[in-house]
Amino acid sequence: MENKRTIIFAIIGVVGLFILIGLSSSIFYTIQAGEKGIIFKKFGGGLDKENVISQGFNFKAPWNTLFVYDVRENSIEESMDVLDKNGLSINVDVTLRFHPIYSRVGFLHENFGIGYVSNLVIPEVRSSVRQVMGRFTAEEIYSTKRAEVEGAIKEETAVSLGANNIEMKTLLIRSINLPEQIKLAIENKLTQEQEALAYQFRLEKEKSEAERKRIAAEGEAAANNIVNSSLTNQLLRMRGIEATLDLSKSPNTKVIIIGSGDDGLPIILGNN
Structure with a gap:
């Protein structure tokens, strides 16, 4: 048993x-x-x-x-066509690096599932790029406000992804491509603006130089007026006598004084 x-x-x-x-x-x-x-x-x-x-x-x-x-850092590359403020088509290439917020993986799974990259990340990136670029003209995007455009795209993408349990590490705009004729028109306009600024700079420089010369001339004229008003016959005669006395002390000069010149100064003879 x-x-x-x-x-x-x-x-x-x-x-x-x-x-x-x-x-x-x-x-x-x-x-x-x-x-x-x-x-x-x-x-x-x-x-x-x-x-x-x-x-x-x-x-x-x-x-x-x-x-x-x-949950390791992941990256996607997207190339998309968007419209600017005036309805002009622009091609944009972006790279996004991101990862799920570790403590929120359960909430991410509940809302978007394993395919969250295609269901959430890519649509949010595309939406942010379209919304931001739709607020600017092609010229602003291509030249004058490019940094502002890139900053706005990064900020809005980070906010939208963060609200859905994704942490954005960085977003890089690799290139912004305009239709060739629009690009050339913008570049020509920028060139003309630079030439106009350079011309304006030269004018301002020439005006400044002319003003400097005018002020210098006025100063010199004022100085001459002061000197001329201070010169008298007695002062000139005294200075002449002093210079004659200094010259007479030179060892290389034989001094013979005979009478005086028409201006009242001694006459020096016998110079070697």
Whole structure:
């Protein structure tokens, strides 16, 4: 009787082992590095959004469903045709780098599912680019306000994705392409504006130089007036006498003074 009971337990154990092995893939699982997992509990309240499973070995009830998300930084490249403020078609190439917000993977799955990139990220990027560029003209986008356009696209994309549990790392606008004739027209206009600015600069420089010369001339004239008003015959005669005396002291000069000149100054003879 004991042997029979032992055999029955052994059979049950073997059967249980085979069942466990068969269900092992439904019970045991491993979350790899760069992944997050969430569980859908069929008999326990549905999707468990709050408990995000990190990397490592785990187990679950075989009737529950595991969803694994790659949360490493991802990137997409998009080329799209958009309309400017005046309805002109513009081609834009953008690159977006992003990843799911780790603690919100459950909410992301509930709203958009595994295909969130095509269901959420790409449409939001396209929408932001179209909305922003629709507020500017082609000329502004291509030249004068390009930095402002790029900044607005980045800001609005980050806000819209963040509201849907995606963190945007960066958005790069690789190129903005206009129809060739429009591009040439804008470049010609910019060239003419630069030439006009250069011409205006030259005019202003010439005006400044003319003003400088006028002020210098007025100063020189005022100085001459002051000097002329201070010169008298007595002062000139005194300065002449002083200069004559200094010259007479030169060792290379023989001084002979005979009378005086018409201007009242001594006459010096015998210079070597």
